[in-house]
Amino acid sequence: MDDEVDDEEEDPTCPTIPFTVAEKIRWRREWRSALVVKGLGRRVSYIPLARRLNFLWARNGEIQISDMNNGCFLVRFRSHKDYEGATMGGPWLLGDTYLTVHRWFKGFNPWKTEVTSTMVWAQLPELPIEFINKEAVMKIGEWLGKPVRVDRATELGARGKYARVCIEVNLTQPLISKFKIEGVTYLVQYEGLDDLCTDCGTYGKKAGKCHCVPAGQAM
Template sequence: MTKPSTLPTETFPPIPPKPPDKSQSDMEEDRTPLIPPLSSQPLSYKDVVLEKEENLEASYLHEMDRETHMKDQLESPADLDTITLTPEEKERLYQPWKYSVIVKVFGKRLSHQYLKGKLTDLWNIDEPLNLIDLGFDFYVARFKEEQSLQTVLYEGPWFVEGQFLSIKRWEPNFVPAESKIDTAAIWIRLPQLPTKFYDQRILEKVGRRIGQLVKADACPSATLRGRYVRICVEISLDVPVRTSIMIGSHKQQLLYEGEGIMCVGCGRIGHTIDNCTYITPKTTTTEA
């Protein structure tokens, strides 16, 4: 009698042991997010803008610190000992100057005391003016109040003895002998601008096309000032400026505030045709 054939026995992997009960701390570790917290991630452009609006002065000083650090890395001689400044030391050194501006009168040299008196009357701010002579006709006007800084920066242009006063914000590594002011913040009027363009974003586009936008005045009360709005733009003093710009199909005239601020010969800001250095004088020939 033959034995029935035996079927092959199917083998299975061993059943793993039951894992031990997790403690509360283990469960909390498992709930750790896979991405790092938001604060450790790079800020988006929107975040940077919001941060600047909330703390404008701190952001400005941080940007100056970054630019200064990059400049130090490029220009520091390798064979010299370098004193490294900590972030805390930079903050302490920069803080007293955060509401300061660097000024220079174009085309005229004025004594320190005379210029201080003129600027005190011109700006009419609510605090004593601290004016420091840096040499080479550069001065630092140092303020304690942010409102004084806003007045000086945004309510110009300013003129002293009929000469254009250039103003820019204080910067840490400014060296008068190696510097020149080649930009200025200028208010530009847009006369008879169609009311459909009384829009903050449109005005910002116009400002950025002309130069570096500083401020746009798009408040409704602008209609009460002779039908024009204003934009404050930082403009290069070395290139001719625009006198008009196209907004869609509309050709808009641009008027630069300040009498005698633009040279009619070369089209640049900051001087007049009488002291223009960009125009070659015409030579006359005498016939024998």
């Protein structure tokens, strides 16, 4: 048994149910290849989500989607290859809503699980053409979050208007909204993150409504 019981505070009306380590290992085994999915900033419905994920993720085997509380869904995979593709791929969207994707962990509680990070596409408009390449854009991405990859057009240098990089960002910290190269300031546009203050980079508050803007200066 690995359940601990505090005898001093034992309540006879609230018994502690003991499970053995072997039992818990056995029951948790089937969830090891499961992902927790949740819409970023808004709730998503089961049916359109199931259709989308079956199209995107069920490449080599079936997936099972369980509707949880607090807008969370639990997705189990029969194919480990599909599981790794869903985990390492992305960012994933349903319409214009980002889907946050995280590995299941023991004791998962949808009411107590906070979304702290997600993968997003960041656009870097008006970069000089010599910086629109994989090496340069991935280096810029390191200052924005955890860079994952650039899109095909950026890698090939086939688009001169902007570069595009997929990054994993920490939503509990202000996002970088601008940067400088050789003294020139360039802006960062995070696709799909509408509730983002472009003045300080705080997610969940739009520019003009964020506390970082002094009263009377909001446009």
